[in-house]
Amino acid sequence: MKIAIPVETDEAEPRVAATPETVKRLVGLGADIVVQAGAGLASGIRDAEFEAAGAKLAPTAKDTVASADVVLKVRRPTPDEFADYKSGALVIAIMDPYGNEAALKAMAEAGLVSFAMELMPRITRAQVMDVLSSQANLAGYRAVIDGAAEYGRAMPMMMTAAGTVPAAKVFVMGAGVAGLQAIATARRLGAVVTATDVRPAAKEQVESLGAKFIAVEDDEFKQAETSGGYAKEMSKEYQxxxxxxxxxxxxxxxxxxxxxxxxxxPAPKLVSKEMVESMKQGSVVVDLAVERGGNCELSEPGAVVVHEGVKIVGHNNVPGRLAATASALYAKNLFAFVETLVDKAAKALAVKWDDELVKATCLTKDGAVVHPSFSPKHAAE
Structure with a gap:
């Protein structure tokens, strides 16, 4: 059972799909681990650390993935990358499947068995595999750090001989994993924090962190959550x-x-141009949804835009701005999933195709796109 960890080809992706800790644990499952030289450098991991953990190093991506049974990645591989993967290989990554049906079809035609980590079901046994939560947690933290850096003023209230510095006012829109971490981080930095969300359950969570909840709490608000715990799209009237x-x-x-x-x-538009123009000179908007179109009308992916004295921060791949920590958490998410695909006694791959985790995350298999949300049959409907 050979498991390969190649270098990420996207220059904007500093994360890596394994750490020395997870390499040791994968070796313990009976796997031969091959890591491409330099794969962990952007996350602060030297090649020698992977070797000490039991991995072999390969000089090129082609050498790394040659005859690999499993390929672990951060991002979905490109056709140039998976041209070197063997047919039938398991490819596990953050696949970004929505709107990328052609890419899924290409992986299927290459004979790959692909799994999307971001489709992991929100059930108790899958919590340790939840990449959306592990990465969003870091994004929420980093958003506050980035916002504070761009703000140019102190965050906490300071009482000095020269006068009192008022605490910064921070408003967090969306109280999921990222939002709750943003609230907690802003509070730790001494800001006065308010937050909003369309899910009723969020009010208690927001208030438990010491922030004030801001929302129109009508009958529609009380029903605004899916069975999976996600926010529903609200009516035009409520919006x-x-x-x-x-x-x-x-x-x-x-x-x-x-x-x-x-x-x-696409990300819902929450902050209009007019709202930005109503803000004080030197204020900051940090848009964590910029890669999905943005929550702010003026945000641009990968840029800090200044509009009438207000900075709109639209960094891409915010978890990757904390690459070492993000890689450590993501690698643990991956290991936890891979562990369920291995027969520990035989020390061999043994995918249980009826397992709810496999059914929820498997995109392609046997030359076809098999996930019900992305199959051609679903698209036709």
Whole structure:
């Protein structure tokens, strides 16, 4: 059982799919681990550390993945990459399947068995494999750090002989994993924090972290959560009422952090140009949804935009801005999943195709796109 960890080909991706800790544990499952030289450097891991953990080093991606039974990656491989993968290899990564059906079809035609880690079901046994949570947690933290750096003023209230510095006002939009971590981080830095979310359950979570909850709490609000714990898309009427409340609130804020995402859809627009223009000179908006179209009308992927004195921060791959920590958590998520695919007694791959984790995450198999949400049959419907 050979497991390969190649270098990520996207220059904007500093994370790596394994760490010395997970390499040791994979070796313990009976795997031969091959790591491409330099794969961990951007995450602060030297080649020698992988070797000490039991991995072999390969000079090129082609040598790394040659005859590999499993390929572990951060991002979905490109056709140039998987041209060197053997047919039937298991490829496990963050696959970004929505809107990328052609890429899935190409992987299927190459004979790959691919798994999307971000489709892991939100059930108790899969919590340790939840890459969305592990990476969003870091994104929420980093958003506050980035916002504070761009703000140019102190975050906590400071009482000095020269006068009192007021605490910064931070407003977090979306109280999922990223939003809750943003709230906690902003509070630790001494800011006065408010937050909003369309899910009723979020109110208690927000208040438990010492922040004030801001929302139009009508009957629609009370029903605004899916069985899977995600936010529902709200009616136009509710959105208008909430937007009016938020617009009045944003005008008084120093830092606004937006985290709202709906799986499989473009990010909802929450902060308009007019809202940005209502903010004070030197205020900051940090848009964590910029890669999905952005929650702020003015945000641009990979850029810090200045509009009428307000900075709109749109960094791509925010978890990757904490590459060492992000890789450590992601690698543990991957190991936990790979462990379920291995027969520990035989020390060999033994995928249980009826396992709910496998059924939820498997995209391609036997030359076809098999996931019900992305199969051609689903698209035709």
């Amino acid at each position: 208008a009422k909430q937007a009016a409340l938020v617009a009045a609130h944003i005008a008084k804020q120093d830092i606004v952090i937006t985290t709202a995402l709906i799986p499989g859809r």
